[in-house]
Amino acid sequence: MLRGLNAGFALDARLEADSEPLMWLGLCELRVMNDRRFPWLILVPQRPGAEEIHDITPLDQAMLTFETNMVAQALKRVTGCTKINTGALGNIVRQLHVHVVARNENDAAWPGPVWGHGAREPYAGEDLHRFIETVKAAL
């Protein structure tokens, strides 16, 4: 039986449909958005009911910061991107989640945000699996 702060946590159905699991961090599940237009990772703190970052405890906030920045640094290293975009929006999916996206001058939404831009384009063949392995190796 699950115990502790993450007891009863269930991933939002839309997050589950749009992204694939990558690995567990200390506080968050790290997932990858299945959208080949952008190298795009999502951290989901395992805290049931949390919608805003300030809803979680100060210790969890510090952990989330640490994990987000570790992921951002690794993603920038493996992609060689121009800029990392991080964001916690939640206007559509209310379950607290943090986006970490690698951006480049020639990407589909540059210099605008990725959120709400066009339609998701799933990876083809083994490309998603390869991207997952690359990120895992960098973490």
Next chain:
Amino acid sequence: MLRGLNAGFALDARLEADSEPLMWLGLCELRVMNDRRFPWLILVPQRPGAEEIHDITPLDQAMLTFETNMVAQALKRVTGCTKINTGALGNIVRQLHVHVVARNENDAAWPGPVWGHGAREPYAGEDLHRFIETVKAAL
């Protein structure tokens, strides 16, 4: 003469043009975007050359988290908004800055992001000053 980590810090010209100073926090200058479409605050860490959150020291990262979440909580309280959106993008303005925006179902960009959405609409008359005083009182 300025000394220490923030010696030589100069605010980006576009941030200076689009926003007004609100108050000094420990690490960041808190500014308000002069856009009446959205209650929109910006934190600018006083660290010359920083572009990514992972560029600043772990202590600064923790401070930035603390200040961002304090500001987010206050902004949610005074606006009664549906959702806080936070983001660090920097695709256009590279100087590190963190957006904290109060979002509502009936706002101009809902449920999309505010960044890149239409044109900024400056506050009229004393409205910006009143908003600044409201946020100051809540912090």
